[in-house]
Amino acid sequence: MTANNVRQIVLDIIADIAPDEDVTSIDDSKSLREQLDLDSMDFLDIVMELRKRHKVEVPQEDYPKLATLESCVSYLSPKFA
């Protein structure tokens, strides 16, 4: 799976859990939390959706690796390989 596919997977999840957010203008290198109205509860939902939809597990100590879209892609890509 390409980095772009993984990026899209994360964006699709964010669009579903925060339907009011505009995900088209996200800066990949900046913190998701600062750009969107996401709190720790929402990050849990990203993790839970990754597991539910793609059987990808993110242990709790790795949650910080989901901070930016860029870090999501580099952390998750090997798990989708």
Place this chain on the structure above:
Amino acid sequence: MSYDAIVIGAGMSGLAAGIRLAMFDKKVVILEKHSIPGGLNSYYQRRNFDAGGIRQFDVGLHALTNFIKKGEKGKPFSKLLKQLRLSYDDFKLCPQTYSKISFPGMELKFSNDFELLLNEVYEKFPTEIDSFNALVLKVQNFNELDLSIGYQSSRQVLKDLIKDELLTEMLLCPLLIYGSAWEDDMDFAQFVIMFKSLYFEGFSRPEGGVRTIISLLMKKLEDAGGEIRFKAPVNSILTRDGKAIGVDVGGEELFAPVILSSIGYPETVRITPALETISAPRVGAMTFLESIFVFDKKIPTTQNDSTIVFYNNALKYAYRPATNYFDDKSAVVCFPDNYEAHNTSGEGTVRVTYMANYSQWRELDRSGYDAKKDEVKASALGLVKKLVPQFDGKLLFTDIFSPMTIERYTWHLNGTVYGSIDKTRDGSTKVPGLFIIGTDQGFLGIVGSILSGISLANLHGLMASDS
């Protein structure tokens, strides 16, 4: 039968917890003793063949607090929408016009726009402008979600800031009666939660009342594949080696490593033999009486267009059990027809809440009970007359519920509404795997209860299974 989690009670917190767990494919069952969902915020109907047939009533709901406008972010209500994947429009919120705190010779109005209360205080307590601003700032900057903060008396905090005692009493009145399990005072963290949800955010009511919320939650639970059982009383919580392992429900044993109980902290301890040795959480003393009156026409809006009146006929606000069955020196009077775009029927409704005294009501025999209810009715109608003197509507129907009614249908010891005075803010008990959600976790009202169920389901049902 084995589950990932068992939820006890199908009130707001239990339903929310069940939804969160089911949403992510956890095997969960909600066990409810009553035949319908809702818990303290349930509904019922009454037949009256002489006038109007069947009428539907909400049990407790005067107002849904934590009002937001569509699209507002970062607020408790918006968190709830996101976590349960519900849309704002589903709630069909009708905002309040405004509400007022009415003391002898002084009135403070507030609405869903905080400016109104701010201006009222500036105008009516001009010497307290700076101190009120300081209080507002303190409330804004307080992190009420920090579970490590210990009990702090709100009255003490207010005393240090505000000199005019009347302002303190008036500000405390709605906050105490809309959520305090403690008498006369409340934990400052609770004060902040209440201040934000009532004064910063405000009131609305879903069109269709509490049923609208309950049906949304029930539908969500069903869609997510959660199981719910009614008339399913939990007799005891089972433990092994000190850990929760399941429940006995009507003689059947169900097993799960996580049990979320929404039935109250003291009520949970009572059915957990492993907790027999701990000092039981204390049952609160605050309980209430509510009279619901239906008239043949709407309360005229020219005389009274406020949604809720927090009435007190003394300069001090005494929030404590009534000394004589019920206390009519103070009341909350709700005019549900004065929610905007709400009333479609030709009838007018008023709800009058008095503080009551559980132990006195419990002692009454049937005829004494009925006679006492008649006294409550006469008193509450007198108060309505006082608030809307020119109103000449014909009374079609009256229903009064007492502390005994609350106890009978919610199984809350002593008919409490705001639960125990010993909260467990992080939901933990001395039994690993057993957690308290809902009122006794200290988050109040419908929005607070739902968030309580969500956050503990997240923490102990979803995140815990990561490791």
